[in-house]
Amino acid sequence: MNDKNKQVELENRLKAKEKEIEEKNKEIEQLQKTRLGLYWDKEKEPEQVVLDCENNLPVLKRIKGKEIKSDKGEENILIEGDNFHALTCLNYTHQGKIDVIYIDPPYNTGNKDFKYNDRFVDSNDGYRHSKWLNFMEKRLILAKKLLKETGVIFISIDDNEQANLKLLCDRIFGRENFVGNLVWANKEGGGSGDSRHFKIKHEYLLVYGKSKENLEIQGVDIEDEYRYKLSDEYEKERGKYQLIKLDSASIQQSDSLKFNIISPENTIIEPKGCWRWSEQKVKWGLKNSFVVIKKDKQNNWAVYTKQYLKVDNKNKPIERNKRQIGIIDKFSTTQSNRKIKELFGKVNFEYSKPYELIHLILKLSSNKNSLILDFMAGSGTTGHAVLQLNKEDGGNRKFILCTNNEINGIEKEFKEKYNLSNIEFEKERKEKSKRYYKWEEKYGICSAVTYPRIKKVINGYNKNGNGEFVEGLGGNLHYFKTDLITIDKVIDEKDKEKLKINDKNRKELTHKAGQMIAIKENIFEELRLNNFYQIFESKDKKRRVGIYFGESKEKFEKIVEQLKGNYKSALYIFSYKKIIKKNYTLSKNIRLEDIPEPILEIYKEVNRLIKK
Numbered sequence: 178m179n180d181k182n183k184q185v186e187l188e189n190r191l192k193a194k195e196k197e198i199e200e201k202n203k204e205i206e207q208l209q210k211t212r213l214g215l216y217w218d219k220e221k222e223p224e225q226v227v228l229d230c231e232n233n234l235p236v237l238k239r240i241k242g243k244e245i246k247s248d249k250g251e252e253n254i255l256i257e258g259d260n261f262h263a264l265t266c267l268n269y270t271h272q273g274k275i276d277v278i279y280i281d282p283p284y285n286t287g288n289k290d291f292k293y294n295d296r297f298v299d300s301n302d303g304y305r306h307s308k309w310l311n312f313m314e315k316r317l318i319l320a321k322k323l324l325k326e327t328g329v330i331f332i333s334i335d336d337n338e339q340a341n342l343k344l345l346c347d348r349i350f351g352r353e354n355f356v357g358n359l360v361w362a363n364k365e366g367g368g369s370g371d372s373r374h375f376k377i378k379h380e381y382l383l384v385y386g387k388s389k390e391n392l393e394i395q396g397v398d399i400e401d402e403y404r405y406k407l408s409d410e411y412e413k414e415r416g417k418y419q420l421i422k423l424d425s426a427s428i429q430q431s432d433s434l435k436f437n438i439i440s441p442e443n444t445i446i447e448p449k450g451c452w453r454w455s456e457q458k459v460k461w462g463l464k465n466s467f468v469v470i471k472k473d474k475q476n477n478w479a480v481y482t483k484q485y486l487k488v489d490n491k492n493k494p495i496e497r498n499k500r501q502i503g504i505i506d507k508f509s510t511t512q513s514n515r516k517i518k519e520l521f522g523k524v525n526f527e528y529s530k531p532y533e534l535i536h537l538i539l540k541l542s543s544n545k546n547s548l549i550l551d552f553m554a555g556s557g558t559t560g561h562a563v564l565q566l567n568k569e570d571g572g573n574r575k576f577i578l579c580t581n582n583e584i585n586g587i588e589k590e591f592k593e594k595y596n597l598s599n600i601e602f603e604k605e606r607k608e609k610s611k612r613y614y615k616w617e618e619k620y621g622i623c624s625a626v627t628y629p630r631i632k633k634v635i636n637g638y639n640k641n642g643n644g645e646f647v648e649g650l651g652g653n654l655h656y657f658k659t660d661l662i663t664i665d666k667v668i669d670e671k672d673k674e675k676l677k678i679n680d681k682n683r684k685e686l687t688h689k690a691g692q693m694i695a696i697k698e699n700i701f702e703e704l705r706l707n708n709f710y711q712i713f714e715s716k717d718k719k720r721r722v723g724i725y726f727g728e729s730k731e732k733f734e735k736i737v738e739q740l741k742g743n744y745k746s747a748l749y750i751f752s753y754k755k756i757i758k759k760n761y762t763l764s765k766n767i768r769l770e771d772i773p774e775p776i777l778e779i780y781k782e783v784n785r786l787i788k789k
């Protein structure tokens with residue numbers, strides 16, 4: 178190398194070093210600016226499910242034959258697969274549409290409850306908390322995009338990760354959107370006795386609003402509603418009422434509250450102590466039927482106020498409910514095991530939450546039309562609670578559940594049945610042997626617990642297998658699995674982040690996107706599927722959605738023909754870029770949409786968010 182070349186090389190190296198220093202300085206500056214917060218090790222070994230999305234596109238595939246239908250109730254969804262893939266797809270179908278998210282993630286106890294990249298994270302793993310945070314961060318970022326502006330997320334957690342999760346959520350949802358850290362006393366009896374210091378018998382529910390300002394949390398019902406059992410001619414506006422004596426010995430004595438009231442027999446009634454209302458107010462009460470004078474059990478004249486359920490003592494409408502206290506001490510883990518036993522005759526999943534707990538938080542946070550998501554669904558408690566609540570208040574809430582199909586919660590029993598040691602079981606699992614797949618089909622959480630539980634709850638079941646019949650709650654379920662389409666990415670020289678795929682993949686995606694479009698449009702009955710188009714119809718036969726795969730003008734006319742008429746329809750038209758809507762003159766009832774570009778746009782956004 179001559180001197181000149183050497184000099185150029187040195188200069189280049191110097192420039193590279195200077196750039197490196199500049200970047201490090203920026204990092205330091207950033208760290209100094211954000212002294213408050215959470216730091217953890219970024220991934221050394223990225224999650225395979227995330228890497229999968231670099232060369233594949235996740236889609237949802239319907240599993241036909243597994244739908245559960247009843248003649249009443251809404252259309253609900255169960256997705257089997259990794260929730261990173263499911264959340265990516267849901268960002269296409271449900272961005273900004275979810276009212277309530279509840280999740281119960283692995284608590285990272287170090288005791289085989291949390292798998293990162295398909296391996297259990299044990300308590301000796303130096304990156305244990307970082308792995309968990311990396312896992313949760315990605316999912317929560319995607320979940321946040323699904324929430325409505327008025328939406329809310331509840332996350333069950335215990336002391337293993339509560340503090341880390343709080344800071345992570347502050348970062349993702351914004352500290353200003355922290356709503357509360359509820360304490361749930363989860364154990365009956367004494368609580369965990371293995372601590373030398375305190376008996377811990379509680380865990381938490383962290384609550385964040387998408388925007389706390391827009392979030393509404395309802396009060397809980399009063400517990401003594403049964404006392405309001407009398408009625409009068411004002412029942413329609415004021416509700417039922419209870420009688421409460423007007424005199425009281427216990428309130429502060431005041432001369433102005435001591436006056437005589439005349440009975441219907443013209444006798445004088447004196448208060449014991451003093452009256453609770455002023456003379457003027459009593460006059461108003463008598464005139465407006467808020468005060469009655471009648472004989473008591475001892476046959477003496479007594480004065481009562483009427484306390485109505487729906488109005489206060491000024492005849493102003495009120496909700497007789499109260500704010501939920503941040504400590505919930507009603508439902509226990511023992512109770513949830515009992516429920517699982519009642520459903521299956523045995524406890525085939527040990528980590529479920531009591532459905533009464535989820536029922537309570539849904540009552541506080543949902544309305545009758547809410548859409549509820551649980552992407553760590555386990556035994557499907559959230560779905561059960563949604564159906565129960567609908568039954569109670571005639572609601573039309575819908576749920577989306579997602580869970581993987583791992584054999585968890587019943588490993589011990591399973592290994593005993595097949596006479597497998599831990600090592601043998603893990604070997605089969607890692608190798609993903611054919612045998613293991615078959616086991617998953619039979620014993621995996623989604624196949625063996627989530628799906629059958631929802632089926633039982635919809636259709637009805639015998640308690641403990643042979644006891645009293647519990648009526649079904651109604652509802653419908655559609656079963657999906659996550660799937661991947663392998664793509665040949667085309668690098669866009671101008672915009673390297675741009676997710677460009679070739680025309681063949683674009684077509685394949687369009688052909689496979691039909692089921693996701695059905696989910697997006699909430700229209701599930703497949704009417705037609707051929708090489709040119711696919712059509713779905715809603716249960717009430719009022720709405721249709723068509724997906725036109727392209728190629729044939731004649732077939733285009735055919736699909737349009739089937740979407741015309743008295744339906745509210747949508748037509749998704751395949752195109753290589755964006756369609757020019759004004760070039761289509763279709764009947765007014767048909768809304769036009771592009772496919773597959775919007776899916777690619779969303780996936781690009783997901784990739785960008787995750788990398789950031």
Ligand SMILES: C[S@@+](CC[C@H](N)C(=O)[O-])C[C@H]1O[C@@H](n2cnc3c(N)ncnc32)[C@H](O)[C@@H]1O
Nearest residue numbers: 259260281529530553554555556557558580581
């Ligand atoms: C603690 S359990 C939830 C229990 C649930 N709340 C109930 O009442 O049954 C957590 C569930 O999340 C599931 N899970 C964990 N990681 C997942 C992932 N990456 N994708 C999908 N499901 C996952 C596990 O299979 C497990 O069933």
